[in-house]
Amino acid sequence: MLKIKVPATTANIGPGFDCLGMALNMHLSIEVYKNTDKTSFVWKNSTEEVPLEKNMIFNTIKNILKLKNSESNFKIIVKKNEIPISRGLGSSASAIVAGVYAANYILDNILTEKEMLNIACEIEGHPDNVVPAIKGGFQISKKLNGKYITSSVNVPENLKFVVYSPDFTVSTEEARVILPDKYEKYDVFENLSNLALLVNSFNNNDYENIKYALSDKIHQPFRINLIKNGKEILNYSNEIGSLGEFISGSGPTLISLIKDDTTFIEKMKSFISKYNDNWNCIVTTVNRKGVEIEVIDE
Numbered sequence: 001m002l003k004i005k006v007p008a009t010t011a012n013i014g015p016g017f018d019c020l021g022m023a024l025n026m027h028l029s030i031e032v033y034k035n036t037d038k039t040s041f042v043w044k045n046s047t048e049e050v051p052l053e054k055n056m057i058f059n060t061i062k063n064i065l066k067l068k069n070s071e072s073n074f075k076i077i078v079k080k081n082e083i084p085i086s087r088g089l090g091s092s093a094s095a096i097v098a099g100v101y102a103a104n105y106i107l108d109n110i111l112t113e114k115e116m117l118n119i120a121c122e123i124e125g126h127p128d129n130v131v132p133a134i135k136g137g138f139q140i141s142k143k144l145n146g147k148y149i150t151s152s153v154n155v156p157e158n159l160k161f162v163v164y165s166p167d168f169t170v171s172t173e174e175a176r177v178i179l180p181d182k183y184e185k186y187d188v189f190e191n192l193s194n195l196a197l198l199v200n201s202f203n204n205n206d207y208e209n210i211k212y213a214l215s216d217k218i219h220q221p222f223r224i225n226l227i228k229n230g231k232e233i234l235n236y237s238n239e240i241g242s243l244g245e246f247i248s249g250s251g252p253t254l255i256s257l258i259k260d261d262t263t264f265i266e267k268m269k270s271f272i273s274k275y276n277d278n279w280n281c282i283v284t285t286v287n288r289k290g291v292e293i294e295v296i297d298e
Helices: 056-067 091-106 113-124 130-135 172-177 185-203 207-213 220-226 230-239 264-272
Strands: 002-011 020-034 040-043 074-081 138-144 147-153 160-165 244-247 254-258 280-284 292-295
Touching: 002 091, 002 130, 020 091, 020 130, 020 160, 020 280, 056 074, 056 091, 056 113, 074 091, 091 113, 091 130, 091 292, 113 130, 113 147, 130 138, 130 147, 147 185, 160 264, 172 220, 185 207, 207 244, 220 230, 220 244, 230 244, 230 254, 230 264, 254 264, 264 280
Parallel strands: 040 074
Antiparallel strands: 002 020, 002 292, 020 074, 020 138, 138 147, 160 254, 160 280, 244 254
16 A cells, blocks of 8 residues: 655746746645555545546546556545645645556556656646645746756745635636736846746845745736735735735635744734635645655555
8 A cells, every 4th residue: 555645835936927836734645555356536534525537636547547558446545635626725736646656556666756747747737836746845847848847946944834725716727818918028027037036035045035026927916806805815914024925826825925923823814804705824834845655564
């Protein structure tokens, strides 16, 4: 049996549209049994279950086994899922990564780490969530000549992520359609400078510039309109002293960066409680391990 634990991820991170992603300490945990009498899928301790025909863990495994001409039976048990589904915290990426690593185990480990990363990125369609889910930490990634290349960015040890997630969703398709087809060149220049400043600020533990570096002209000004009360939440976070804030992925989850929790968290919890969409507030940290696997009884 194989245990797989995959972290949540936040992507885009201000100006880093489709190229920046970071792993967070919220997890999807599954168990994989191979060579079983029949194929089965079981949910445990989960409030959000996905129908099997839409389940990315299950479909990823089946598609990889079909690609490798394998008809092996298997059993998947979802032991725990802390990642809200379709909220901008990489739930699909975590499911795909879990599925790829599960399929590799069922196939007796025929895939290399690099092959699994490339397969997962191809299934997801872009690497910004998948790469940190596999590698952990803060990652820059891009596709080059059909393969994915990555580079790690430092994350200061005492940085905390205050995650606000409501009970409504924003589809990735809707979030992409709302983006303009063309941008003013000076907006693109501004994003490039912000992206460079953001990466350098993290690498140098330069908290002072993070707030300015998280400014974005490419996706956030448009996507924030899909998130009810999103502008007010981000503005209040800024007012009471966050290091910066941004939309996680395509939303609706929002994230503030802080160094300590003093009164900030209580103030934010109180502020978001006045809205009708059951905004949940979770304080977490960067996950530096990425996907974790453990073989039991073999």
